[in-house]
Amino acid sequence: MIGIDADILVRYLTQDNTEQANLVSSLLEKYEGQKQSIYINKIVLCELILVLERGYKYSKSQITLAIRSLLSTQEFIFEHLEASWLALEVYEKNNAEFFDALIGEINKLKGCSATYTLDIAASKLNSFEVLNTQNKISILEPFSI
Numbered sequence: 001m002i003g004i005d006a007d008i009l010v011r012y013l014t015q016d017n018t019e020q021a022n023l024v025s026s027l028l029e030k031y032e033g034q035k036q037s038i039y040i041n042k043i044v045l046c047e048l049i050l051v052l053e054r055g056y057k058y059s060k061s062q063i064t065l066a067i068r069s070l071l072s073t074q075e076f077i078f079e080h081l082e083a084s085w086l087a088l089e090v091y092e093k094n095n096a097e098f099f100d101a102l103i104g105e106i107n108k109l110k111g112c113s114a115t116y117t118l119d120i121a122a123s124k125l126n127s128f129e130v131l132n133t134q135n136k137i138s139i140l141e142p143f144s145i
Helices: 006-014 016-030 042-055 060-072 081-093 096-108
Strands: 038-040 077-078 115-117 128-130
Touching: 006 016, 006 038, 016 077, 042 060, 042 096, 060 077, 060 081, 077 081, 096 115, 096 128
Parallel strands: 038 077, 115 128
Antiparallel strands: none
16 A cells, blocks of 8 residues: 555546656556555645645636545545545535535534534534534633743
């Protein structure tokens, strides 16, 4: 098994740099037909989506189509695959950042009843709850840096 980073997936999807795209294709072809031989962690998936959104200005529908294809590729193994599928659905149907959706879905699958946040946009997702004076939690003493 090998791991790949977001740059590899960007070249694979965009084919915008012929030399690098050819290198990526050669690498991936070595593992063709080998189930779950290429590891993609959750940070790579989040970075990929950010790059496609912000760097390449891909639409949400283009991104979800590309990610669905990646998640379905037999050679790839994803960290938190179930949460990634769920987060993609949340991302697709809401005005949400993928990474927020993934955080919420991972936490739900781990048994969290809520994920507290100060992020108003994230708090609109079902898995999040905004932290305010009504639900203030006191576990740790504040510290200064």
